[in-house]
Amino acid sequence: MTKRFRLVGIGNAMVDVLSHCDDAFLTANGIEKGIMQLTDMARGVELYDRIGPATEMSGGSAANTIAGFAHLGGKAAYVGKVKDDQLGRIFAHDLRAQGVTYEVPLADRRHEHETGRCIILVTPDGERSMNTYLGVTEHLAPSDIDEATMADAEWIFLEGYRFDGPESHEAFAKAIAAAKGAGGKVALTLSDPFCIDRHHQAFARMIRDDVDMLFANRAEIMAMYDTDFDKALTAAAQQVDTVVCTESEHGVHIVSGGTRIHCPAVPTRVVDATGAGDLFAGAFLWGYVEGHDLETCGMMGNIAASEVISHLGARVEADLKARFRAFGLKI
Template sequence: MTKKYQVVGIGNAMVDVLAPCEDSFLAENGIDKGIMQLTDKARGVELYGLIGPAKEISGGSAANTIAGIAHLGGKTAYVGKVKDDQLGEIFAHDLRAQGADYETPLAPKDHEAETGRCIVLVSPDGERSMNTYLGVTEFLGPDDIDEAQCADADWIYLEGYRFDGPTSVAAFDKAIAACKGAGGRVSVTLSDPFCVDRHRDAFRALIKDHIDLLFCNRAEMLSMYETDDFDAALAQAASEVEIVACTDGADGAHVLSGGQRWHAPAMPVQIVDATGAGDLFAGAFLWALTNGHDLETCGKMGCVAASEVISHIGARPEADLHALFKKQGLL
């Protein structure tokens, strides 16, 4: 029986506030370059006041992935919490405009937290340093999970950043049970090496018990398996998960399954803003997988989509990905 959705994503619903900056600005304000740091509301407001002109775009890692799948014409839905406020309206509008279903109940106007936002400081080399105020998305819980929606999905896609929420694991457990109980499959992205450090045991248990497809990058893979040996880490992951898809920056991506390993080359491109590269890799990979493409092609399409999104500001595709896939002989 055909499911209503190819992929349902669950993650932190955020609005990205993208601003260019010099490396000196990062140093002056105590910001570690190239990673995601959690901030409180006061710090988020302070940084917002310090940055120059900025661009506000709906973001959130899994939401970017779902938007990418929707851009490709996939049938998708997203679960993530925003408030009934201005940024919440921006988030919901942008995601629905891409063609994804978004029905998560809004936090009420009188909620003490606000819609989450991520101040993304983009250095001249395209590297991004993220300062994240989770806001109401931190409170996503089991009550926000629509079991019927998860059961009606070929795949669910879980965002590793959600492990920072107090009731997130319970929400994931409910979604996994609903999806797998109806014959669906489960994927997860590790999101960030520091996120892995905070929740390694929980990630390891989730991966071994429930995950069919693991998305990560080199740094996250090494952090997960606490080794400096990339090939050994890949092999260990492949022994625990049916499909492993690991990105490796300018070296493209590695896909492992069933004792086989494929390499997908990166597309040469001028990096303008690295935000969303992994998100769009996962989106194109899942779209390709749910449309019957082989794993090597899935990896190659992922690299094409990643190269498109880093060629401009913002973590959502702007060019026609189908046309780019055809240009590379993938469609």
């Protein structure tokens, strides 16, 4: 039976505010480099007033993954909450313009919180430091999960950042039950070492019981399993069918069925690392559902990541299929 969606993502619906700065600005404003820090609205406004010229665009980790998947022609839907305000309407329009089904009701404009936004400060080395006001997306509830949509998906893709929401664990549980009950599979991205520290038990339980494919980077998988890199990969592979772990300029390691595959990175001048892992996952999953072997999927992910880090922002600007062909991939 053919399902309506090949992939449905659930995550924090955000609008990214991107600005360049130097390391001294990070230090002066108490910002730890290279990680995601949660802020309240007051802190978000304070930082916004201090940064230089900025670019605003729709973002959010899982939304970026879904947008990349849809760019490649994959039928996809997204679940994440925004408000009926200017940024919320921009977010919804941008995602739908990518061909993504987005049917989550907007939070009422009288809601006390606004659409979430992430101030992303990009230093000259391309590293990004994220300061995130979750806003209304933090309040995604089980009632926002449409069980019919989850049941009509081959895969659901869960964003680790979403664990910070007060009802997120229940929302994820509802989505997983609906998807798995209809024969679907679950992919999870760990998102951030500090997020893992905050919710380690919940992550461990979900990975053990529900996850079929795990996405992480080197720092995240070591934080999850509290051991060195190789041992962490081995431990993860004992719990899930497929482990996909990126390692920046060293490429990606894929472990599945007792086999470990390494795909080298695509050399690229880094302008902005925002979205590298997100677009990697989108391209990898597209290749996977299209029936490509794991090495090809890894190469697709690396090519997509190299494209997105070559410019500002976390959405694709080039034709990824054309780039795949240029690298000799048969699609």
